[in-house]
Amino acid sequence: KTQVEQSPQSLVVRQGENCVLQCNYSVTPDNHLRWFKQDTGKGLVSLTVLVHENDKTSNGRYSATLDKDAKHSTLHITATLLDDTATYICVVGDRGSALGRLHFGAGTQLIVIP
Amino acid sequence: DMKVTQMPRYLIKRMGENVLLECGQDMSHETMYWYRQDPGLGLQLIYISYDVDSNSEGDIPKGYRVSRKKREHFSLILDSAKTNQTSVYFCASSSTEISGNTLYFGEGSRLIVV
Numbered sequence: 001k002t003q004v005e006q007s008p009q010s011l012v013v014r015q016g017e018n019c020v021l022q023c024n025y026s027v028t029p030d031n032h033l034r035w036f037k038q039d040t041g042k043g044l045v046s047l048t049v050l051v052h053e054n055d056k057t058s059n060g061r062y063s064a065t066l067d068k069d070a071k072h073s074t075l076h077i078t079a080t081l082l083d084d085t086a087t088y089i090c091v092v093g094d095r096g097s098a099l100g101r102l103h104f105g106a107g108t109q110l111i112v113i114p
Numbered sequence: 115d116m117k118v119t120q121m122p123r124y125l126i127k128r129m130g131e132n133v134l135l136e137c138g139q140d141m142s143h144e145t146m147y148w149y150r151q152d153p154g155l156g157l158q159l160i161y162i163s164y165d166v167d168s169n170s171e172g173d174i175p176k177g178y179r180v181s182r183k184k185r186e187h188f189s190l191i192l193d194s195a196k197t198n199q200t201s202v203y204f205c206a207s208s209s210t211e212i213s214g215n216t217l218y219f220g221e222g223s224r225l226i227v228v
Contacts, residue, residue, distance in 0.1 A: 004156060034217070043118070043204060043219040089156070098145035098164065098210050102217075104156030 003027045004105035006090050012111045013080055021108045023073040023090035031096045033066050035075045036089040038107065044089060047075070051096075080112045115140055120205050120220035127227050133192035135223045137205030143216075145208045146188040148172075148180060150201040151222070157204060163188055164210075195227045 004025045013019045023033070032051045036044040048057040050066035050073065057064050061084075063076045077084055087107040094100045119138045127133050137146065144165045149157040149172075159172030161180040169180050177199060181189045188207075192199055205220040 002156070032212075036219075041222070043221040044206075045219070046217060093212060096211060098162070098208055098212050100212075101159070102157075104149075104158075106154055106156050 002106070003103045004090055004092055006088075006105040006108050008108060009106075010109040010111070012113060015080055015082055015112055015114055017080055018076065018078045019080060019110065021075040021077075021088050021090075021110070023075070023105060025071050025073075025090070025092045025103065025105075027071075027092040027094055027103045029094055030068055030071060030092055031100065032093045033073050034091045034093070035062075035064055035073075036091060038087045038089055040086070047088075077110075080110075082112050082114065084110060085112045086110060116218060117141075118205055118207050118218050118220040120203075120223045123221065123223060125223065125225045127195050127225065129197055129227055130194050133195050133199075133225060133227075135190040135192075135203055135205075135225070137188045137190070137207075137220060138186055139188075139207040139218070140186065141207060141209075141218070142185060143207035143218075144185070144210050145212070146182065147206040147208075148178070148188070148190045149204045149206065150174070151204060152201050160190065160203075192225075195225075197227050199225065200227045201225060 035047045053068040055066045089107045090105040148160040163169045163182045208217040
């Protein structure tokens with residue numbers, strides 16, 4: 001059973017618009033949560049890591065929140081650019097060490113059009 | 115330089131042939147991973163290596179084996195490839211403490227088995 005669900009599955013926005021990507025999970029324990037960006041045909045690049053209850057992070061136009069009580073995270077992208085076109089993947093780690101497991105969502109495909 | 119390098123990037127093999135996928139990292143990370151990515155699914159862990167000659171099966175190890183003789187190098191071997199092993203394979207590396215921003219992915223090796 002998938003333990004990390006991302007929505008929407010795909011999303012089309014116009015350049016300059018904002019968008020919000022959702023990640024719901026059932027992983028227990030939930031030590032940390034990461035968001036990755038994957039360009040077509042490329043590897044995963046880390047955008048942010050959230051660790052604590054009600055964590056909020058900001059990385060340029062990307063910002064993320066984590067609600068551990070609700071087991072829910074959001075990734076906000078403001079003023080989208082064409083280069084934001086990519087798949088965004090939510091990953092939940094059940095431990096803070098490599099002895100734990102990383103649980104991957106299937107991703108949200110974002111397409112930014114002119 | 116903080117990089118994970120995979121070779122080859124693209125590979126076409128006939129069913130029954132052997133396949134060697136190679137991965138290197140320049141960060142002296144103890145832990146290295148092999149994942150596969152299939153459409154509509156999250157990344158699935160094939161094998162994890164905690165250090166030289168310290169390898170453990172992941173969630174889908176059947177049909178694969180690994181070799182880690184040097185900390186910076188981790189190989190994935192398919193003995194007698196099958197068509198259902200057509201996929202994109204990703205190598206990753208991390209320090210033992212992974213809740214921080216210390217998880218890096220290669221660009222992927224795209225394998226087609228015909």
